[in-house]
Amino acid sequence: MRMILIAGGWSTERDVSLSGAHGIAQALGRLGHEARLLDPATDFAGIIPAAREADFAFLNLHGSPGEDGLIQAMLEEAGCPYQGAGPKASFxxxxxxxxxxxxxxxxxxTPAWRLYTGIAGEARLCDLPCPLFVKPNNGGSSLGMSRVERPEDLGQALDKVFAMGQAALVEECxxxxxxxxxxxxxxxxxxxxxxxxxxxxxxxxxxxxxxxxxxxxxxxxxxxxxxxxxxxxxxxxxxxxxxxxxxxxxxxxxxxxxxxxxxxxxxxxxxxxxxxxxxxxxxxxxxDALVAELVRLGLSARAAKAKG
The missing domain is CATH 3.30.470.20 (ATP-grasp fold, B domain)
Structure with missing residues (x-):
């Protein structure tokens, strides 16, 4: 099949995404597919035209865009099957x-949690006992995460997340x-x-x-x-x-x-x-078998939606 391998993007996990894409591209080649890398960071406008011409899109994005459902929604508009969660579940x-x-x-x-949004006047107190984990509410690979041992250190950990343009999830350790x-x-x-x-x-x-x-x-x-x-x-x-x-x-x-x-x-x-x-x-x-199964599942999901 003619495929687009969508990887890279502009999240803090860009390097991880591109690293994984290299191995996926090799596996797709061994499985007999023709895969072209498409990076939303450098060719966002090319996603829908490329998807309309492709038989399948293999996603290897982390953070936003990708795990937030945006690219999946674009692929669905283009009528291109892909592996994994749809836009709603991704979001x-x-x-x-x-x-x-x-x-x-x-x-x-699940551990007890609180959400801090960084709005003006928001109280920086937490009723959960330390130690606490503070992490970006949207994101992965543990980037921006802090372990807070004392209540007086909560503000600094929150600021670290807010500096990333994110709301902060505070979670019981x-x-x-x-x-x-x-x-x-x-x-x-x-x-x-x-x-x-x-x-x-x-x-x-x-x-x-x-x-x-x-x-x-x-x-x-x-x-x-x-x-x-x-x-x-x-x-x-x-x-x-x-x-x-x-x-x-x-x-x-x-x-x-x-x-x-x-x-x-x-x-x-x-x-x-x-x-x-x-x-x-x-x-x-x-x-290779894992990659092949992910492609099969993506095609099956597309076929099921077409019937429904």
Whole structure:
């Protein structure tokens, strides 16, 4: 098929997007497809014309645009199939506060949270106990995240996020084990245990993408009941957000063994060190097979919508 591989963009995760696109392009070539890279940052106006001529668009964008549903909406207007979540699900999942509100409505356990918007006169007090995590409400790869140990440091952490032009999500810290679980179609993949490298406070950008970053063990060495609960919560989050194709949800497990869902990613990373390819490999699916399955799911979703 003639494809466009949409990657890059102008978010703080641009480099991660382009890094993953390189491996995806090679996989698409091995699968017999012709893929042309299209970067919204340099050719935004070319997206719709290119999509009208393409058989499929493979998205590898992180942050906005991409995970916010904008590009997906443009592709739908152009009548071009693509993999993964549609515009609505993408928008809801990227907005951490909206996603957490939906988790709670579904009965999914998530850390207590507050949203700060940076409007004039907004009180910079928080009734949640420290330590707290402060993060951009829209974004990923842990960019802009801070761990706040004292109430008097909250303002500085909020300013860090506001300087990025974002609202800030303040979230209760759940000390314990970090797990992540991907969903592919209607099944949860093996759970992954994440151990941040020594001396780091959390699973930050360097832990995620550096060669000497966090240790990621798949399948996670946890008991079967916990793994099943995490997989069930990942599937539930996938469904409550209305996601199609695939996703990956992140969790913290407290001292009582209770998993708390943190967020759901609609365009999980596809770099050589990313978690989704690692989970797929543990399930018996190599990288090329994973890419092929994502294309198949995208085409199937398009066909189903055409019938409906």
């Amino acid at each position: 809801l999942a990227l907005n951490k506060a909206a996603a957490k509100a939906l988790y709670e409505a579904r009965g999914l356990r 759940i000390p314990g084990m970090e797990l992540t679980c991907a969903v592919l179609a209607d099944r949860a993949l093996p759970v992954i245990l994440i151990r941040p490298r020594a001396g780091t406070a959390f699973f930050d950008y360097e832990n995620k993408y550096a060669a000497d970053g966090a240790e990621e063990i798949c399948p996670a060495p946890v008991d079967a009941a916990l793994a099943a609960e995490v997989q069930g919560m990942a599937l539930a989050a996938h469904k409550v957000l209305g996601i199609e194709g695939y996703s990956r949800s992140d969790f913290m497990v407290d001292a009582q063994g209770r998993p708390f869902i943190l967020e759901t990613n609609t365009l999980p990373g596809m770099t050589p060190t990313s978690l989704l390819p690692k989970a797929a490999k543990a399930a018996g699916m190599d990288f």
